[in-house]
Amino acid sequence: MNMMSEAAVEKALDKKMNDISYKMIGKDVSVYYGEKRALYDVNLNVRENTVTALIGPSGCGKSTFLRTLNRMNDTIDGCRVTGRITLDTDDIYDPAIDVVELRARVGMVFQKPNPFPKSIYENVAYGPRIHGLAKAKADMDAIVEQSLQKAGLWNEVKDRLQEGGTGLSGGQQQRLCIARAVAVSPEVILMDEPCSALDPIATAKVEELIHELRANFTIVIVTHSMQQAARVSQRTAMFHLGNLVEENDTDKMFTNPDDQRTQDYIMGRFG
Amino acid sequence: MSQVSMSPSMAALGAASRPERRDIGLRGRYAAERRFRLYGMAAIAFGLLFLFLLLFSVVSKGYTAFQQSMITIPVEFSEQIIDKDNERATNPQKLVSANYPVVARDALARVLGVAADDRAAMREVNGMISDSVRVQLRNLVTANPAIIGTTQPVTFLAHGDLDSAFKGQINLDVPEKDRKISDRQIGWMNQLAESGALSKHFNTGLFVNGASSRPEAAGVGVALIGSLYMMLIVLVLSLPIGVAASIYLEEFAPKNRFTDLIEVNINNLAAVPSIVYGLLGLAVFVNFAGFPRSAALVGGLVLTLMTLPTIIIATRAALKAVPPSIRSAALGLGASKMQTVFHHVLPLAMPGILTGTIIGLAHALGETAPLLLIGMVAFVADVPATPMDPATALPVQIYMWANEAERAFVERTSGAIIVLLIFLILMNVGAILLRRRFERRW
Ligand SMILES: Nc1ncnc2c1ncn2[C@@H]1O[C@H](COP(=O)(O)OP(=O)(O)OP(=O)(O)O)[C@@H](O)[C@H]1O
Ligand SMILES: [Mg+2]
8 A cells, every 4th residue: 555654745745755756646635526525535646757547446536536636626516626636846726826737737638539620730739829839830830740740640640630630530539639638748648548439459559659658748547448557557556436445566466466456356356 | 159150050940940020019119100200291281381371471462562653754843833923042941832742733634634623533633643742842843943844754653542453452343432543543544554654663662761651652661770770789789798698607607596596587588578578678778768769779778688588598508518528628738718618619609609699689570569668669751860769660560550451551561571571581591601601510
């Protein structure tokens, strides 16, 4: 179990703890939807330039935790978050933190591909445009091309950038959404079951992509596929009924987990 | 269930021992479907029938209103009648108050060969000419006094009864004393028609004239302008206010008791009878704010109040229909709430908003009751220059004409309905075109 003492958190805030640098630190995170409690004092740290997989049975609070990391929970009526989450040294629930700026630093890819009903170019350019990241048209073109290249989509769409983003196949749409998130140059990318609507080939492409993105970004991914968690992540966190059961190196998690419940879940005995 | 492969013999066996087909009520289900389709088609046929009846009755009665009988004859602007004592240089009023109908009557009598001392005949000749000739000739003379003493060809309106007779709308089998036009007048009418002096022209007067007690000179001009002003006022006020209110309620307002209450009230307001809005407008805009009665401004404000709930409900429905994933996508990229709404949600909701707005406007265009209460049912002869001037509206004009007795007003009532319907069709076509433009989804 990865329970951290208060002192440990303070140390981590200095970004130094056993040579591991933590990008985001969640301390005693609880989430309530109205009266209903969905997360119980979760302490989970996200390492920099690492892929962290969140696994667990349906309804255990993976998406809920993921959404606390870029405050997408703010958009849900009656949702309340307690505890403390830091991004580098900033407490992201501090009233002084601007949520717009936070989301520019912590991007998100959703379960269902949700491109805007606009052109492919516009989809990718939208984020940089609202954040004023490109001054000239040429800069924007460069950002769009780089982002699409990082998302492994450039070669497929370079001749039809002005066509609609919703006219792409499901897998292409999801990669477009990843390109869109990448275009803003966030520090962390959150992915909520990004492959659940994709076929094995598209899934393989996205997984490959996650591998490559790891060099520049910190990634947190929710997945229902144990194989996927094993393939793409270095760290894995297991949730159950709103509790964080265990967080460990992915290798250890899948071979020799500390917690019996993890063992049972991975072996397919519940969930 | 792990059959790996099926040998041909097994397949044959399978076919032979195929179980009895279960009765899953297919026949009943298909029958139900057929019946339902039949109901649907019957309902549509019924609706179309009534639509056709409505259009047929209106058009068949009203198309003649777009033509008007006119008499073209040489008219002598006799100095003897207009300005006997030659005072016009000193008294300009003389030209205004001169007896112009007599000028026209004499001209027509001369063409028909009626002796000037046959007073009964002269009265009947006079009965063939529209009273509007007074204003027409007066305008001609005051604009150019030099025509006094000359003879000019002039085209003027035939009297409404002559117009009806010429269009064949008066039953000539009725005894002469019971109809509005005498046998002698019918004879003259045929004589004039043969010589080409009496003919039908396109009725521009219907579109430019204001109210008149003489049907041949009455038009929907004032009503058209009044309705146009009101539509502009309604559009300019209710679209921005309605859309702003809906966006705030739907996207920004917290969901609590208070906003629930507002929502219920808006829905109720949409169902409030329009005459209540008329009373409200009378109390607030006329009696309290002191705006002039009968003005298009007040009518527009009242109709705005009436249209707002419709637009708000339609806009909120359109906003609700935008998939939440689009909002999440924009918010997740760091767009502010406002950017999310204006860059993504509003464009997607636009077709729905426009449809709602046009439906609201169309309702407002056909609304009569509240306008009666704020005095737009007045007799307005002059085209209103501004929305502050007295005006009427198309449906009110129809209502007023429908209450008139003359035959010539009957066709004008239907004619005005046709004009109103054309207006509505144009608005709907506009709505469809706008929808097309905005609906360019990828
Ligand atoms: N918007 C919401 N309003 C109310 N309750 C919610 C909402 N979203 C989630 N919950 C509740 O919070 C709990 C955790 O939900 P969450 O979506 O985080 O689960 P999850 O682990 O992502 O499940 P899945 O694997 O099925 O996506 C569930 O019990 C769910 O019912
Ligand atoms: Mg989920």
